[in-house]
Amino acid sequence: MAPHGNPEAPASAASEINREAPKVAATTNVESTTTAPASGPDVTSYGAKEESPWSLWEVFVRSSRGLSHVHAGSLHAPDAAMALRNARDLYTRRNEGVSIWVVPAEAISSSDPDSKGSFFESPQGKDYRHATYYTKSEGVKHL
Amino acid sequence: MTTEDVSTKDVTTKDTDFAIEGHGDISVGVHGAGASGDGSASATRITPGNALRPEDIALEISRGQVKPTDDVAEFALRIGDDGLILAQRLGHWISRAPELEEDIALGNIALDQLGHARSFLTYAGAAWGKSEDDLAYFRREHEFRSAHLFEQPNGDFAVTIARQFIVSFYQFELYTKLMESTDPTIAAISAKAVKEVDYHRDHSAQWVLRLAGGTDESRARIIQGFKLVWPYVDELFEDDELTTRLAEAGVTVQPSSLRAEFDRLTGNIMAEAELEVPGVPQSLGGGRRGKHSEFLGYILAEMQVLAREHPGASW
Numbered sequence: 001m002a003p004h005g006n007p008e009a010p011a012s013a014a015s016e017i018n019r020e021a022p023k024v025a026a027t028t029n030v031e032s033t034t035t036a037p038a039s040g041p042d043v044t045s046y047g048a049k050e051e052s053p054w055s056l057w058e059v060f061v062r063s064s065r066g067l068s069h070v071h072a073g074s075l076h077a078p079d080a081a082m083a084l085r086n087a088r089d090l091y092t093r094r095n096e097g098v099s100i101w102v103v104p105a106e107a108i109s110s111s112d113p114d115s116k117g118s119f120f121e122s123p124q125g126k127d128y129r130h131a132t133y134y135t136k137s138e139g140v141k142h143l
Numbered sequence: 144m145t146t147e148d149v150s151t152k153d154v155t156t157k158d159t160d161f162a163i164e165g166h167g168d169i170s171v172g173v174h175g176a177g178a179s180g181d182g183s184a185s186a187t188r189i190t191p192g193n194a195l196r197p198e199d200i201a202l203e204i205s206r207g208q209v210k211p212t213d214d215v216a217e218f219a220l221r222i223g224d225d226g227l228i229l230a231q232r233l234g235h236w237i238s239r240a241p242e243l244e245e246d247i248a249l250g251n252i253a254l255d256q257l258g259h260a261r262s263f264l265t266y267a268g269a270a271w272g273k274s275e276d277d278l279a280y281f282r283r284e285h286e287f288r289s290a291h292l293f294e295q296p297n298g299d300f301a302v303t304i305a306r307q308f309i310v311s312f313y314q315f316e317l318y319t320k321l322m323e324s325t326d327p328t329i330a331a332i333s334a335k336a337v338k339e340v341d342y343h344r345d346h347s348a349q350w351v352l353r354l355a356g357g358t359d360e361s362r363a364r365i366i367q368g369f370k371l372v373w374p375y376v377d378e379l380f381e382d383d384e385l386t387t388r389l390a391e392a393g394v395t396v397q398p399s400s401l402r403a404e405f406d407r408l409t410g411n412i413m414a415e416a417e418l419e420v421p422g423v424p425q426s427l428g429g430g431r432r433g434k435h436s437e438f439l440g441y442i443l444a445e446m447q448v449l450a451r452e453h454p455g456a457s458w
Contacts, residue, residue, distance in 0.1 A: 054242060075244050082349060086244040088342075089251050095192045 056105040057083040059090070061097040069101050077102075195335045197261035197275060200328065204269040209328050216270030217288070218389055219329065220278070221431055222317070223263030224289035227279060228439070229310060230257035231446050232297055241300055248346060252307070255339040262332040280450035284440050285433040291426060292375035294439045298368065301361070304350045305368035311343035312409050313379050316401040325393035348412045355416035366418065373421040378428030380405070385431075 054076035060069035072091045077083035083102040091097065111119055127133045136143055203209045211219060233253035240246035264275040292310065297303045318340055321333035354365035380402045382390075389395045413420060429435070449456060 054244075076242060077244060078353065082353075085346060085349065086248065089248045090244060093251065 054078050057087070057102045058105050058108060059083075059087040060101040060103070061087075061091055062099040063096055064098055069099065072096075074105060080104075195262065195331050197258070197265045200262055200265045200332075201274075203328075204265070209266070209269065211266055211270045211326070211328070213270055214385060214389055214392075215326055215329065215394055216267040217385055218395060219263040219267035221288040221290075223260045223267055223278075224287050225293050225310075225314075226256040226260035226263065228287070228289045228293040228442060230254070230260060231442050232293070232295075233303070233307075235297055236303065245300075249303070252343050252346065255336075255343070259332065259336045259339075262335075266328050266332070276450065280447045284435055284443055287433065287435065287439060287443070288431055289435075289439075290375065290378045290430040291428060291436050292372060292379060294430075294436060294442060295372055295375060296438060298371060299364060301354050301364035301368035302371055303368075304347055304354065305365060306372045307343065308347040308351050308409065308412075309372060309376055309379075311340055311347050312405050313401070314340045315344050316404050317398075320396045320401065323393075324395060329394060351412055351418070352416050355418050365416075366421075369418065370421045370423055373423050374426045375428075377425040378430060381428060381431070383431065 055078075056074055057077055057080075058074050059072045061072040062069045072087075075083065075086050075090055077086045080102060084100060087100045087102050092100065123129065200209070230253045233249050233256065236249040236253075237246060240249055260279075261275050264278045268274055268278050292306065295302075295306055297306075315337065318333040318337040322330050322337060324330040324333065351365060354361040356362070380398045382397045382399050386395060386397055390397045410420065426436075
């Protein structure tokens with residue numbers, strides 16, 4: 001069994017249906033990249049279930065016009081086109097959204113939770129960075 | 144009330160006032176929580192939205208505001224049974240699909256189909272004083288009017304996708320035409336259904352492309368899948384006396400008139416997937432007359448057992 005799929009094979013080639021079948025060599029799968037142009041990132045071990053060759057995607061849903069997309073959760077999908085559809089099925093079943101973004105999980109760089117102190121505590125106490133710290137000068141209009 | 148709600152309503156209430164009645168109970172309290180522009184609105188905000196529900200049709204029926212003719216009821220029974228039997232088939236995939244995400248996708252499609260079936264059966268039942276449950280649980284095999292395609296076994300995932308591909312492209316053409324029906328209830332149900340079936344088309348087409356273009360194994364399976372279900376295509380497009388009478392009355396169109404567009408659109412996807420339309424002989428059909436394949440009896444046994452063993456059971 002190929003753990004987490006072959007990083008050199010396109011994601012779309014790693015079909016779940018093929019799980020028990022002998023793995024086809026990556027080089028014989030050229031046509032699959034042409035039929036699924038919106039191919040996701042190469043399959044890596046990042047976040048994937050032990051037996052799942054599908055890669056992980058993060059889902060952002062906009063609940064209504066004028067609001068931002070908000071992170072709703074993650075899912076597995078073979079490529080971007082299917083990730084969007086899976087997101088629609090998983091995260092908008094109760095009328096939650098008017099727009100969806102999906103992002104390959106590995107494309108997201110995140111801050112290090114262990115560096116909380118050096119990263120996020122510095123602004124604390126620096127009230128001069130807030131407008132309310134300053135008193136309004138007399139005679140200045142339109143403030 | 145937000146603008147989305149209003150526009151949805153306009154679509155579903157073109158000819159009837161279904162959506163206006165009977166929705167207040169669910170919607171009350173929800174609009175306040177998630178009004179547009181509310182900074183605290185979250186990505187998981189829940190609103191039921193406004194759409195035609197089987198309950199709304201039942202309400203109209205109980206008030207004596209709608210009643211189908213026998214012909215219209217028989218027609219509604221056919222398409223209702225199609226959805227009901229397919230929903231039962233697809234429901235079997237729950238917990239068995241290749242991936243969790245696909246499990247939910249197939250479950251959603253099954254529930255959409257069940258929703259359409261409930262609406263059509265509720266409406267059909269009004270002609271005979273029967274409820275949707277009477278029709279679903281207390282009819283016998285020869286009284287079902289679904290076409291053979293819908294009762295065909297799930298097979299492997301590729302067979303299910305092949306069946307779904309044919310079904311959704313057929314239903315899309317049918318419901319699109321039925322939106323123009325002279326029967327306002329049929330038109331309203333179809334207007335709701337067509338958007339959902341449009342997504343089913345996309346779902347199955349995406350999978351046909353991926354299975355056909357995936358590995359040797361997946362390609363062999365989708366080819367085999369189409370071979371198994373294609374014999375049941377012709378039956379979907381057969382005209383008979385009922386459809387002829389209803390087509391003259393403008394309630395529906397002749398099924399045969401849907402074939403050209405079905406062939407064109409499915410042909411486009413098949414060509415893109417480099418698949419050939421299987422040259423298999425067509426089955427005799429007969430589902431519309433209550434003549435079914437050996438599979439329907441087993442489906443009904445499983446679907447009806449609880450309602451028959453415990454009449455009136457609810458939870």
